[in-house]
Amino acid sequence: MIKIDSVSKRFGDFYAVNNVSLDIEKGEFLGLLGPNGAGKTTLIKMFIGLLKPTTGIIYIDNKKMSRNNMEVKKKIGIVPQHTNLDKELTVYENLIFAAKLFKIKDYKKRIEDIISFMELEGYKHKKSMNLSGGTQRRVMIAKALIHNPEIIFLDEPTVGIDLNGRRKIWDILKTMQTMGKTILLTTHYIEEADYLCNQVCLINEGKIFKKSTPKILKEELGIYTLEYFDKEMKTKYLYFKDKDSGENYVRGIENISYTIRKTTLEDVFYNFTNRKVE
Numbered sequence: 001m002i003k004i005d006s007v008s009k010r011f012g013d014f015y016a017v018n019n020v021s022l023d024i025e026k027g028e029f030l031g032l033l034g035p036n037g038a039g040k041t042t043l044i045k046m047f048i049g050l051l052k053p054t055t056g057i058i059y060i061d062n063k064k065m066s067r068n069n070m071e072v073k074k075k076i077g078i079v080p081q082h083t084n085l086d087k088e089l090t091v092y093e094n095l096i097f098a099a100k101l102f103k104i105k106d107y108k109k110r111i112e113d114i115i116s117f118m119e120l121e122g123y124k125h126k127k128s129m130n131l132s133g134g135t136q137r138r139v140m141i142a143k144a145l146i147h148n149p150e151i152i153f154l155d156e157p158t159v160g161i162d163l164n165g166r167r168k169i170w171d172i173l174k175t176m177q178t179m180g181k182t183i184l185l186t187t188h189y190i191e192e193a194d195y196l197c198n199q200v201c202l203i204n205e206g207k208i209f210k211k212s213t214p215k216i217l218k219e220e221l222g223i224y225t226l227e228y229f230d231k232e233m234k235t236k237y238l239y240f241k242d243k244d245s246g247e248n249y250v251r252g253i254e255n256i257s258y259t260i261r262k263t264t265l266e267d268v269f270y271n272f273t274n275r276k277v278e
């Protein structure tokens, strides 16, 4: 459904995205997981035609993506990192504006449906500037879905939102996945990628160095992590396929201070990059 072929983006001498190739299947829920500055937003902006790749091509449904390709743009919904709501307008007015942009005929019904789907009934006539961060983000998602797109891009959809608001958004995204949507989100929250995504791309310094399911990524490393202090009191990590193997390893070592716990995507990321995501 989405194919990116040897895509790079250079700002001056600096490659924010460096020779990335990727295939995303229909119905996939893909998480781009990486720390601040990894190149996630730059990649998303190229996906949605906001930035032109320095080299390489992006195809959506076999059509080349570009800023003016309206045929492709109708198929995608975008939830940017920063608010795209008119803060002086109510939720309903924001959605009317979005519906008119896409020339939706029966727009009143569509807005009612989307308000109900996003559980925004209580906020319909409130100005968006008076809503919490989590509710504003739900309105942004409603806006992105107004034309019923097949593909949804979300850039850090839960950043700065409390746990309750985050869970509500997660539920909505899970439901969208069961409706067959193709979803791509960027995140630097390990838990978010692990919980939501059926595929995860690990991205660092503009490069994607791994794409797989969260389960396989952890299994490949070893599903148990032994975390211990070495003689210089530096934290060290070793990975094992089961807990007993970890316990056996530490048995012969005197005075070792350690824990054995389940491996996380953070461990996978750290193992490849020597860098933490969060």
Ligand SMILES: Nc1ncnc2c1ncn2[C@@H]1O[C@H](COP(=O)(O)OP(=O)(O)OP(=O)(O)O)[C@@H](O)[C@H]1O
Residues within 6 Å of the ligand: 011, 015, 016, 034, 035, 036, 037, 038, 039, 040, 041, 042, 043, 156
């Ligand atoms: N317009 C620009 N001009 C110069 N450098 C840029 C520009 N946009 C992004 N960069 C740089 O490219 C790198 C990748 O930025 P990007 O915003 O894609 O990272 P990110 O993974 O989305 O991180 P964050 O979560 O902090 O947004 C960063 O070092 C950033 O400073």
